[in-house]
Amino acid sequence: MSARLDDGVRPGEIVLEHASRAFSVRADRGRSLKELLIGRARAGGPPPVEALKDVSLRIEPGETVGIVGRNGAGKSSTLRVLSGIVPLNSGRVACGGQVVAQLELGAGFGRDFSGRENIFLNGALHGLVKEQIEERMAAIVEFSELDDFIDAPVATYSSGMFLRLGFAIAAHLDADVLLIDEVLAVGDEAFQRKCEARIAEQIAAGATLVLVSHDAALIERTCRRVVVLDGGRKIFDGPVGEGMPFYHRLMGTPEEVAAP
Amino acid sequence: MAYRYLFEQMVRRELRQKYKGSALGVLWYLVNPLVLMGAYYLMFGIIFKVAGPDQPEQYPLFLLIGLVVWIFFSQSLLSSAPSLLEHGALVRKARFPRESIPASVVTVQLVTFVVLLALLAPVTIAIRGTLDPALLLLPLVLACLFAFVLGLALAVSVLHAYFRDVAPILSAALLPWFFMSPIFFEPESITQRATARFVLEWVNPVAPFIGSVRDVIYGGAVPQAADLGYILVAATLALVGGIVLFRRMQGELAVVV
Numbered sequence: 001m002s003a004r005l006d007d008g009v010r011p012g013e014i015v016l017e018h019a020s021r022a023f024s025v026r027a028d029r030g031r032s033l034k035e036l037l038i039g040r041a042r043a044g045g046p047p048p049v050e051a052l053k054d055v056s057l058r059i060e061p062g063e064t065v066g067i068v069g070r071n072g073a074g075k076s077s078t079l080r081v082l083s084g085i086v087p088l089n090s091g092r093v094a095c096g097g098q099v100v101a102q103l104e105l106g107a108g109f110g111r112d113f114s115g116r117e118n119i120f121l122n123g124a125l126h127g128l129v130k131e132q133i134e135e136r137m138a139a140i141v142e143f144s145e146l147d148d149f150i151d152a153p154v155a156t157y158s159s160g161m162f163l164r165l166g167f168a169i170a171a172h173l174d175a176d177v178l179l180i181d182e183v184l185a186v187g188d189e190a191f192q193r194k195c196e197a198r199i200a201e202q203i204a205a206g207a208t209l210v211l212v213s214h215d216a217a218l219i220e221r222t223c224r225r226v227v228v229l230d231g232g233r234k235i236f237d238g239p240v241g242e243g244m245p246f247y248h249r250l251m252g253t254p255e256e257v258a259a260p
Numbered sequence: 261m262a263y264r265y266l267f268e269q270m271v272r273r274e275l276r277q278k279y280k281g282s283a284l285g286v287l288w289y290l291v292n293p294l295v296l297m298g299a300y301y302l303m304f305g306i307i308f309k310v311a312g313p314d315q316p317e318q319y320p321l322f323l324l325i326g327l328v329v330w331i332f333f334s335q336s337l338l339s340s341a342p343s344l345l346e347h348g349a350l351v352r353k354a355r356f357p358r359e360s361i362p363a364s365v366v367t368v369q370l371v372t373f374v375v376l377l378a379l380l381a382p383v384t385i386a387i388r389g390t391l392d393p394a395l396l397l398l399p400l401v402l403a404c405l406f407a408f409v410l411g412l413a414l415a416v417s418v419l420h421a422y423f424r425d426v427a428p429i430l431s432a433a434l435l436p437w438f439f440m441s442p443i444f445f446e447p448e449s450i451t452q453r454a455t456a457r458f459v460l461e462w463v464n465p466v467a468p469f470i471g472s473v474r475d476v477i478y479g480g481a482v483p484q485a486a487d488l489g490y491i492l493v494a495a496t497l498a499l500v501g502g503i504v505l506f507r508r509m510q511g512e513l514a515v516v517v
Contacts, residue, residue: 023515080514084355087511099355107353110273112280121273124266125356 011097011176012061012208014082019055019091021077022048051077053232054091059225061096061176064209066223066240068216068247073229075212079103079179082210097176100126105166105183106154115150115157115165116141122169136172143198144168145191160187171198178202181212196222216244263357270364275371289372293331297324297376304444321384325478326443326470328380332373333409333466334434340365340413341420341427348517358510359503362417366410374402381477390480397482401472404495408469411498414506421517422509441466465494 009015025046051074059065067075080086081093083101108125109118119140123133141150144165146157154162164187184195199222203209213219219226219240226243228236228250236246279288305320340362344351347361385391420426440460447460447467461467468490475483 085352085514101353101355104349104353108347108350110277112277113273121269124263124269125350125354127263127266127356129265 009094009096010061012206013096014057014059014177014208014210015092015094016055016057016082017092019052019081019093020050020089021052021081021086022050022089024048050232052081055232055234057227057234057237059208059210061208062203062206063225064203064223065211066219066226067210067212067229068214068219068226069229070251074232075229076103076181078229079181079210079212083179095177098174099177099179100170100173100175101179102167102170102183103179103181105163105170109154109162109166111155112153114153115144115146118154118165119169126173128173140168140172143171143194163187164191167195171195171202175202175207177208177210179210182214184213184218216247220244263360266356267360267364270360271367274364274368289368290375293328293372293376296331297327300327300444318388321380321387322474322478323444324380325384325474326441328373328376329405329470329473330438330441330443330466331376332369332405334438336366336369336409336413337416337430338434339369341416341430344417344421344513345517351517352514358513359414359506362413363410366406366413370406384477388478388480390478392480394476394480394482398473398476401469401476401483401491404491405469405473407495407499408465408491411495411500411502414502418506418509418513421513437464437466440464442470462490468494
């Protein structure tokens with residue numbers, strides 16, 4: 001049940017070769033027919049932003065990689081490219097096996113549907129069938145700590161409950177590759193610890209992790225390798241012990257403050 | 261077909277989402293077409309009797325059968341055009357076959373259509389006595405109609421995501437298109453000019469579908485070979501074209517919706 005049709009990568013392996021991607025920055029993202037008919041007549045306006053410039057990256061199955069950088073460095077774009085949601089302008093991307101992207105917890109929840117109904121819908125979005133979701137239902141409900149609220153419409157949930165449900169679903173999907181974008185800063189501390197523990201379990205089971213976060217301590221706890229992006233380029237790739245000091249120097253943060 | 265269950269879930273969501281919390285719930289899907297059918301019945305069946313088929317007192321049945329086909333066609337396109345934008349959160353943040361969005365919209369309309377037809381067909385057959393082996397062709401005709409509409413729905417949904425003029429153009433075009441379609445008239449009874457009849461019967465791709473559904477239910481006769489050939493070809497072209505266009509254009513969907 002591979003979520004991607006990729007040539008020659010093993011489950012859990014990630015390959016990014018000379019990847020480039022630009023985004024146009026326009027308020028109305030769709031084009032109008034007028035523009036199409038007149039041609040690209042609309043001059044002016046900001047030029048496209050190059051979110052990724054010639055980035056190459058090879059991640060072996062089971063590696064844990066943190067991606068850090070300033071706002072707009074291309075971290076989230078990297079994850080969107082790796083998850084296959086956004087195509088590259090040039091270069092090659094491949095992600096082997098079942099890829100679970102947690103870019104926004106609870107994206108696509110039907111607000112009028114109960115938590116339980118959303119578990120079925122969300123599981124289906126990841127390619128699971130009914131029986132597979134039913135098997136995991138009890139574990140997901142327990143993990144989410146929603147108890148009786150699981151049968152209430154998610155529109156009635158607090159934002160914490162919403163996110164807990166989103167994480168609980170994603171955490172039970174048998175990922176070969178986990179792509180996580182700054183979603184662990186959800187819920188209270190106890191729930192965060194539980195999420196981290198769950199991710200550690202998945203890594204122990206052989207999953208590859210790519211984590212985007214501004215939380216240096218989290219990266220240091222979770223990842224052994226770190227990639228620093230700046231202006232869409234990879235400027236550091238190596239062990240977390242060297243990468244985080246490099247990142248702190250880049251950001252102008254005193255290292256002692258962030259050191260554990 | 262790992263994603264068959266996803267499709268089932270999407271249909272369920274589509275069916276329940278729109279009217280959830282309302283008193284009538286999914287029955288609203290039937291109320292609108294029934295009101296429309298009532299209005300046209302009053303208008304063209306009672307007040308203005310347009311040049312219709314042989315027996316005027318059975319004209320309302322003639323009209324309503326054409327109308328349910330049209331309602332399926334037009335409602336499917338109108339509601340699938342903005343569907344990718346309405347599911348923007350999903351398209352931007354999750355990776356799944358996006359075809360399932362317009363496909364679920366059309367499927368919900370198909371359910372409505374089949375229910376309306378199931379109300380209308382027995383009445384027509386009983387009153388007109390048109391129970392004929394030709395009825396066995398109905399599943400084939402409906403399958404062609406579904407494929408035709410699904411193909412067009414895939415195309416308009418992906419086109420509208422990139423070019424936001426598509427849905428307004430579509431809704432503007434559907435009104436004259438409705439009056440050009442053989443819903444409340446038969447082309448041969450309003451014009452004798454060959455070119456005009458050719459346009460009404462063959463240039464409008466919806467016409468042969470309406471004609472074929474009407475032939476088997478209302479007429480109790482096998483549609484002409486030309487009609488059957490036409491709907492088979494139109495269904496294939498629309499479906500293949502729609503899928504190809506959708507696949508080619510869907511790459512940037514997460515960026516544009």
